[in-house]
Structure formats: C-alpha cells, structure tokens
Amino acid sequence: MSLVVQKYGGTSVADSTRIKAVARRVAHTKRAGNDVVVVVSAMGKQTDEMIDLANQVSARPPAREMDMLLTAGERISMALLAMALHDEGIPALSLTGTQAGILTDSSHGEAKITEIRGDRVSQGIAADQVVIVAGFQGVNPDSMDVTTLGRGGSDATAVALAAAHSATVCEIYTDVEGVYTADPRIIPDARKLDEISYDEMLELAAGGAGVLMARSVEVGRKFNIPLHVRSSFMEREGTWVKEEVMEEAIISGIAYDTSEAKVTLRGVPDRPGVAATIFQKLADAKVNVDMIVQNVAEDGCTDISFTVPDSHVDSAQATTTQLESELDATGTSVDTDVGKVSLVGAGMRSTLGVAARVFRALGDAGINIEMISTSSIRISCVVAKGVVEDAVRVLHAEFDPPVIAEDVG
Numbered sequence: 001m002s003l004v005v006q007k008y009g010g011t012s013v014a015d016s017t018r019i020k021a022v023a024r025r026v027a028h029t030k031r032a033g034n035d036v037v038v039v040v041s042a043m044g045k046q047t048d049e050m051i052d053l054a055n056q057v058s059a060r061p062p063a064r065e066m067d068m069l070l071t072a073g074e075r076i077s078m079a080l081l082a083m084a085l086h087d088e089g090i091p092a093l094s095l096t097g098t099q100a101g102i103l104t105d106s107s108h109g110e111a112k113i114t115e116i117r118g119d120r121v122s123q124g125i126a127a128d129q130v131v132i133v134a135g136f137q138g139v140n141p142d143s144m145d146v147t148t149l150g151r152g153g154s155d156a157t158a159v160a161l162a163a164a165h166s167a168t169v170c171e172i173y174t175d176v177e178g179v180y181t182a183d184p185r186i187i188p189d190a191r192k193l194d195e196i197s198y199d200e201m202l203e204l205a206a207g208g209a210g211v212l213m214a215r216s217v218e219v220g221r222k223f224n225i226p227l228h229v230r231s232s233f234m235e236r237e238g239t240w241v242k243e244e245v246m247e248e249a250i251i252s253g254i255a256y257d258t259s260e261a262k263v264t265l266r267g268v269p270d271r272p273g274v275a276a277t278i279f280q281k282l283a284d285a286k287v288n289v290d291m292i293v294q295n296v297a298e299d300g301c302t303d304i305s306f307t308v309p310d311s312h313v314d315s316a317q318a319t320t321t322q323l324e325s326e327l328d329a330t331g332t333s334v335d336t337d338v339g340k341v342s343l344v345g346a347g348m349r350s351t352l353g354v355a356a357r358v359f360r361a362l363g364d365a366g367i368n369i370e371m372i373s374t375s376s377i378r379i380s381c382v383v384a385k386g387v388v389e390d391a392v393r394v395l396h397a398e399f400d401p402p403v404i405a406e407d408v409g
C-alpha cells in the first residue's frame with residue numbers, strides 16, 4: 001500500500017466546517033486504498049493570536065514557555081480532526097510531535113529536526129488508523145522540553161515524516177491553488193506553475209515565498225520526496241515540486257521578504273582576516289547572515305554591510321558593538337526599513353543579460369537598489385521596505401511569463 005502524507009495549513013482547518021471538510025478529504029484518500037498520515041497546523045491565525053497574548057503578559061517571554069504555549073495550537077486541531085474522522089467512520093489517532101518521535105535540537109522557536117523515531121506512527125499505520133500529527137513541534141531528547149520549528153514549520157514536519165516513512169508523495173494543502181509566479185496576494189494575475197524544481201522552490205522559499213517553508217523543500221530534495229502544493233478547497237491539481245521538470249523557464253517566480261534588516265559596521269580596517277573575524281563572531285552568536293557587501297576601501301578603511309532576519313538584529317548589534325572596539329571600527333548602524341526582492345529561474349544559467357534587465361526595470365521605475373546578491377539561478381536586490389511590493393510588480397511585468405494554454409482556455 002502506498003503512504004500519502006497530507007499537510008493542512010491554518011486556513012484549511014480554520015473552523016469546524018473546514019475541519020469536517022478536511023476529514024472528508026482524508027477519508028476519501030484512505031478509502032481509495034492508501035495509508036494516510038496527516039499533519040495539521042493551528043486553526044486560522046491562532047499562532048499569531050497566542051504570540052500577541054504572550055507579548056501582552058510579558059515584555060520578553062522566555063523561549064521555552066513560548067514553545068509550551070504555541071505547541072498547544074496544533075494539538076487542538078489534531079484532536080478535532082481525529083474526532084471528525086471518527087464520525088466519518090475512519091479510525092484515527094492523533095499524536096503530538098513528542099509522541100510521533102520528532103526529536104529536535106534545543107533551539108526554542110527555531111529548532112531543527114535531528115531524528116524521527118516513528119514507532120507510534122508506524123504502529124498506527126499498521127493498525128489501519130489514519131495517524132494525525134501536530135505540525136510545527138518536536139521535543140529535545142536531552143531536556144524533554146517541547147520545541148517549535150519556526151514559522152510555517154508544519155511544512156517541515158510533513159516532509160520529514162514523508163521522508164522517514166518513505167511516503168510516495170507529500171501533499172501540502174493550503175489556501176492557494178499551488179505555487180505561483182509571485183504571491184497572488186500582491187500580483188492578482190500571477191500564474192500558477194504546474195511544476196517547479198526543488199532548487200528553484202528552495203530559492204523562492206528562502207527569498208520569502210511563504211507558501212512552503214524553505215527547510216521542508218530542503219528535506220524533500222534530500223530524500224527525493226515529490227511535494228504537491230494544492231488547494232484544500234478544490235480538487236484540481238496544484239504544483240508539483242520535484243527533481244526533474246520539463247521546461248526551464250528563465251524566470252519561474254519572484255519572491256519578496258520584508259523581515260530582514262541591514263546592519264553596517266563602519267570604518268573597518270581593510271586588512272586580511274578582518275571579515276573572517278566579523279563573520280565568525282556573528283556565527284558564534286548564532287546570527288543568520290544573508291547578504292554581505294563590502295565597500296571599496298578608502299584610506300585603509302571600509303564599511304561592511306550584511307542583512308539578518310529581524311529577530312536576529314539584537315544579537316547582531318551586540319556582536320558588532322563588541323567588534324567595534326576589538327577592530328577599532330568607527331560604528332554600527334542598523335536599517336530595519338529594507339526589504340528584499342528575488343527573481344528565481346533555472347533558465348538564468350543559460351541566458352545572458354537577465355541582471356541588466358532587472359536593474360534597468362527597477363531603475364526606470366525609480367527604485368534604488370541598496371545591495372545585490374546572486375546565485376546561478378537567482379538575483380536578489382535589497383530596496384527600501386516601502387517600495388518592495390512595487391519592485392515585485394515592476395519585475396513581474398518585465399518578465400511576464402508566456403501565457404500557457406490552460407490560462408487562455
């Protein structure tokens with residue numbers, strides 16, 4: 001029998017009617033002869049609401065307690081879905097991340113899955129039950145404390161379970177019909193992709209396309225698990241994320257991210273080893289550095305700018321302040337008013353002039369580029385936060401992909 005892992009996001013389990021609809025879809029998949037493992041997110045915007053609540057009772061909620069709080073959201077939806085499945089006549093077993101054997105490191109709020117001990121999941125499957133696992137959570141085996149995997153972490157739970165239990169597919173049910181050429185919330189005429197490679201999807205997700213968590217794509221790629229991103233509200237095929245795709249578009253999609261900040265360490269002596277010192281210290285402080293730009297040196301000194309997630313700004317600033325005296329640098333400045341727009345496409349590798357078109361289009365629209373970084377299949381630009389969405393619109397229009405037959409009909 002083939003095993004299907006299905007993950008339902010917050011909108012898909014937002015209320016009792018939707019939970020019952022999910023139960024019917026799961027029951028249908030089970031009755032069609034599949035083994036089914038389901039991963040659920042917290043209902044609707046519950047995670048955001050709990051974060052708000054925590055911030056109301058405390059100026060600095062301890063990370064361990066935050067995880068105790070947030071893991072409750074997914075537990076509510078897993079139990080409700082199990083009840084709804086029983087009503088459908090399908091035996092179901094709900095399990096917390098801990099019970100499902102999802103072991104993680106100890107980084108509360110952004111824990112990484114280190115191992116899956118899937119005995120209870122396997123036993124449930126063997127007993128012909130639909131196993132429902134609470135997404136977004138695990139347990140640190142040393143402290144036995146529950147942890148969360150970072151925002152959007154239920155995707156990671158689903159793909160990791162699919163890999164651990166050799167599922168044939170991991171279906172990601174969400175509130176859009178698949179992966180689009182850009183976020184349909186800001187580009188209403190963005191096009192749904194039928195398929196996209198793991199590499200491109202990883203770049204889009206890392207660039208801020210929240211439809212899939214980047215780490216889930218990494219796991220999918222590593223274990224070659226096909227991901228099918230689709231709507232929980234309709235039957236149509238969504239987008240397949242997989243190794244080989246038929247066509248390599250120049251631009252597959254455009255992503256944006258407004259949750260990063262730019263940190264600049266000014267007046268750094270321009271001598272060998274300085275960059276190594278700076279970025280080693282940042283790594284030691286667990287600061288996640290994205291883009292790096294070093295200015296041309298003048299009078300033996302230079303400025304080094306880098307971007308970090310908003311949540312890492314405090315640690316980054318504490319580190320650079322220390323480095324100022326150590327390196328005799330002149331100061332640190334932080335700009336949280338920035339955003340990043342990224343163009344992704346495997347066809348870029350073999351097409352000349354893409355970068356020039358990007359810069360020209362942004363320039364013609366009066367959008368100033370503050371930083372640039374590229375990979376062989378991506379071009380990212382940091383711009384002022386206020387014009388990020390404009391930048392996405394400009395670039396989507398510039399690279400407006402060819403209309404496909406399905407859209408015409």
Ligand code: ADP
Nearest residue numbers: 009010011174175179180182183185209210211
């Ligand atoms: P879920 O709760 O189901 O995990 P998310 O809100 O995490 O849903 O992800 C789905 C959302 O991702 C969509 O509503 C959409 O606004 C956003 N999104 C951003 N970029 C893209 C993209 N390229 N394609 C599709 N959706 C995208």
Ligand code: ASP
Nearest residue numbers: 041047136151152153154
């Ligand atoms: N509920 C968590 C969040 O909102 C995890 C998830 O939905 O994937 O980030």
Ligand code: MG
Nearest residue numbers: 009152210211
């Ligand atoms: Mg999500």
